[in-house]
Amino acid sequence: MTVDLERLGRSLKRVQHRDHRALDAALRETGISLVQWDALRAIDRAPGSSAHALAAASFQSDQAFGTLASRLVSAGYIERRPGPGRRIEHHLTTDGHDALDAGRRATDRVWRALFGSLDSEQRMTLQLLLDRLLASEPGDDAG
Template sequence: MHGDLQVLGRAVKQAQYRQHRALESGLSAIGATLAQWDALRAISRSPGASARALAAETFQTEQAFGTLAGRLVAQGWVERRPGHGRRIEHHLTPSGEQVLKAGHKVADEVLAGCYRALSDADRRTLLALLQGLIAEDA
């Protein structure tokens, strides 16, 4: 049984790795990395969020996200504003909104290619199965 689980785990990792490589390649054409675009998506979903919340949303440490956010600010894609107490809020700039929008187009094309071998029904099933696994951790 453990052999089958290891094969399953490796297959999930291979699919994720292929997806990430394809996204990195596609996003590089618009001048962004996957980590940058993921951070822009997180900020767009939660404008004004703290670095701690955004780090959790993007599966990074707070320190790593802080470094990334600093680069996004330097590129003019994100703006940091004072919040309550010592909290720093993160917001997209108009330039960041443009990169995010371009990234969505790239991601749609890339992901369509990654999952082209699956029917719509199979994609829905895969999504439901993965969401079931994620819900177990919550």
């Protein structure tokens, strides 16, 4: 049996698109967008990080993250502090932690629904397969 790789790639994209739409709708109810929540998660995972590191962690350009960070500062979710040299560090505020927690509750509901048709063993298999795909760059011989 052969697998149509184009169909496989499209299926991954469709699942991701459905996931993003559902996450964005659930997060909107908490008052933040998926992009904002992703940035808050990145800052929470690595407090004090530079804008460049956070942009990479949240799949954005440096310029897009800078604009987003300014909006997050204005909303009271993050603060910027001087770091070593010219570095500017990013930290969550209390409101930022609250927004992140509300987002986690909302996204947990979405993910439970998205993966609800898979049992625990199937979820583990899917995670292992995705980890394997992510362990090598396209074109690598690994995998």
